[in-house]
Amino acid sequence: MDNVLGLLEVQYAEDGESCSEFILNHFPIETNSVLRLGRNTQECVYSVDHPSVSSVHCILWGIRFDPESIPLCYIKDVSLNGTTVNGEELERDVPYLLGNQDLIELPNGVSFKFSSVKSETMSQFLAGLRVQMKWNTWEIVPRIVGSGTFGHVLVAKKKHEQKKSSSATTKKPPSYAVKIINTSKTRMVKEASILEKLDHPNIIKIHQSCVDSVGNIYIFQDLISGGDLFSYLAKGDCLVPISETESLIITYQILLALKFLHSNGIVHRDLKLDNILLHTPEPCTKVVLADFGIAKELSQCTKERMHTVVGTPEYCAPEVGFKADRNVYRSFSRTATLDPENIGYDSKCDIWSLGVITHIMLTGISPFYGDGSEGSIVRSVRSGHLNFSAKQWIPITDSAKSFVRKCLQVSTQQRCNVKEALHQIWIEKHTSQLERIYRKKVLQGSSEPIKVDENMDIFASTKHKLPKSVKLSPEKNPSKRLKLFSNKM
Numbered sequence: 001m002d003n004v005l006g007l008l009e010v011q012y013a014e015d016g017e018s019c020s021e022f023i024l025n026h027f028p029i030e031t032n033s034v035l036r037l038g039r040n041t042q043e044c045v046y047s048v049d050h051p052s053v054s055s056v057h058c059i060l061w062g063i064r065f066d067p068e069s070i071p072l073c074y075i076k077d078v079s080l081n082g083t084t085v086n087g088e089e090l091e092r093d094v095p096y097l098l099g100n101q102d103l104i105e106l107p108n109g110v111s112f113k114f115s116s117v118k119s120e121t122m123s124q125f126l127a128g129l130r131v132q133m134k135w136n137t138w139e140i141v142p143r144i145v146g147s148g149t150f151g152h153v154l155v156a157k158k159k160h161e162q163k164k165s166s167s168a169t170t171k172k173p174p175s176y177a178v179k180i181i182n183t184s185k186t187r188m189v190k191e192a193s194i195l196e197k198l199d200h201p202n203i204i205k206i207h208q209s210c211v212d213s214v215g216n217i218y219i220f221q222d223l224i225s226g227g228d229l230f231s232y233l234a235k236g237d238c239l240v241p242i243s244e245t246e247s248l249i250i251t252y253q254i255l256l257a258l259k260f261l262h263s264n265g266i267v268h269r270d271l272k273l274d275n276i277l278l279h280t281p282e283p284c285t286k287v288v289l290a291d292f293g294i295a296k297e298l299s300q301c302t303k304e305r306m307h308t309v310v311g312t313p314e315y316c317a318p319e320v321g322f323k324a325d326r327n328v329y330r331s332f333s334r335t336a337t338l339d340p341e342n343i344g345y346d347s348k349c350d351i352w353s354l355g356v357i358t359h360i361m362l363t364g365i366s367p368f369y370g371d372g373s374e375g376s377i378v379r380s381v382r383s384g385h386l387n388f389s390a391k392q393w394i395p396i397t398d399s400a401k402s403f404v405r406k407c408l409q410v411s412t413q414q415r416c417n418v419k420e421a422l423h424q425i426w427i428e429k430h431t432s433q434l435e436r437i438y439r440k441k442v443l444q445g446s447s448e449p450i451k452v453d454e455n456m457d458i459f460a461s462t463k464h465k466l467p468k469s470v471k472l473s474p475e476k477n478p479s480k481r482l483k484l485f486s487n488k489m
Contacts, residue, residue, distance in 0.1 A: 003031040004117060005062030005071035006098070010046065011111040029062040029073050029114075032232055032281040036060075037106070038079070050108040054079035057106055058090075060098075061281055063227035065146055071118050072145055073098045074225045076280075081107045088172035093445050095225040095279070097143065097155060097175050131180060132212040138220055140178055145223065151181035156220055176207065177223040180216055192219050195292055198264070201442050202257035204277065204290040224288055226278030229357070233273065239364045241392065244400055246283045247361035250276070251403075252427060252434045253442065254354055257289045259418045262347040268292065271353035272315045273360065286442045313374055314366055317352035318381045318410050348412050351421060355407025362400060363392035367408065384410035399426040 006029040027045050029035055038057035041047040048057070057079040064071050075098055077083040077090040084105045090096055100116040131154070133140045141155040156178040192209035199205070205222045212218065226232075229250070233239040241247075254276065261268060268275075268289060275291040359367045367386055370376030386408060387393075388401050403426040409415035416424065427434070440446045 004028040006073040007115045009113045034061045034282050052081050052107040058083045065231045088170045094174050153177050153179050175223045179219040200260045202253045204288045224277040226280045228274050229276040230273035241364040251358050253287045267347045313377045315353040315356045317349040348415050351407050359404050
């Protein structure tokens with residue numbers, strides 16, 4: 001039951017009864033699992049046989065970054081006729097953060113009450129932060145949704161954004177995120193100035209930054225609702241690999257983001273699982289890069305190299321010359337000592353980090369982690385040894401291994417840059433399908449199913465729920481799983 005973050009309880013059906021297949025009137029919202037409501041009996045945990053209800057009408061999911069963090073449950077309307085929460089109509093394809101006891105209504109009169117399994121107590125926390133809750137165009141909601149490298153992230157609303165729908169129902173205003181950073185802890189805050197000039201589908205969108213009277217900086221940005229890649233892969237105390245196809249789709253999006261950054265003279269420098277955010281916790285979702293607190297601009301001179309030691313040791317390229325104590329990094333400091341022999345590094349340090357991330361997605365193993373100590377990591381990184389004979393690599397294609405190998409070359413001369421990475425066989429042979437998925441899921445934001453052929457099998461075994469285009473076997477049917485769940489209650 002630890003993975004249950006909320007419960008959805010059926011309140012009322014117009015015909016007085018629900019589909020006979022389902023034996024429960026409440027449904028669990030589980031960690032990194034998408035729950036669907038609608039007319040389709042195969043895909044939806046609760047089926048509503050009514051012409052005003054879409055095949056899949058709305059989707060819900062829950063995320064939790066770690067056992068100590070507050071569970072977050074979201075809803076997104078994907079219908080033709082709309083979904084309301086507490087009487088306010090949701091904007092189509094826009095995720096909304098649910099609150100305890102929220103009432104969700106479908107157009108035919110069926111309603112559901114959402115209950116959170118853990119209540120939030122934010123007053124003491126916010127008092128300690130000394131947060132300025134109201135701004136000219138923004139209002140901060142006392143709900144925390146995560147922690148970035150230098151600060152906490154809360155929900156924000158844009159003032160005067162509420163509007164009427166065509167049916168005269170009040171539209172629920174979209175939620176945003178605000179990252180609150182105590183500037184006294186960082187000496188300089190680069191994230192806001194860098195992000196304000198970036199506009200790319202796979203890079204988090206910043207809307208405004210402000211500074212309050214006590215030195216906190218507020219970065220108002222899009223709320224990305226699917227959690228981070230680390231929590232998506234986490235299962236208990238370990239990381240679990242995802243399918244090669246799902247890894248490829250995520251890697252492709254990261255490469256496009258890095259191509260944009262590097263072409264604009266910006267290097268991320270702290271690319272890791274925690275800084276890759278998902279729109280929904282499911283395959284084929286859009287991902288965005290976040291947490292640019294230590295990003296650095298390069299001049300137009302291609303020979304300029306960076307000489308500041310930053311980043312997370314597990315993902316750091318060997319040329320970074322990492323020598324800071326690991327505990328300093330746990331406290332989110334970026335203070336470190338430069339190796340005198342280090343000649344600097346350029347944008348290829350991001351490619352190394354991507355290689356580590358891809359290795360983890362494919363195998364569930366961090367290639368250079370060792371015993372977790374800084375010394376062990378640095379020694380492993382400098383050797384650059386990759387164990388492709390491990391059993392976790394058995395089902396992985398040679399082209400995927402080759403991609404990881406090219407990203408994790410100790411020599412920066414032999415390591416590929418972002419343009420070369422996009423022309424690696426693993427990427428290039430699937431370019432047409434990757435572009436099609438990208439157009440539909442990222443650029444258009446579609447919730448429609450994606451079909452992938454046998455050479456790019458999105459249906460490969462994975463711990464995550466399959467996308468809704470998949471024909472489920474009886475054993476995997478949501479109704480069967482609900483019956484199993486009820487037997488365990």
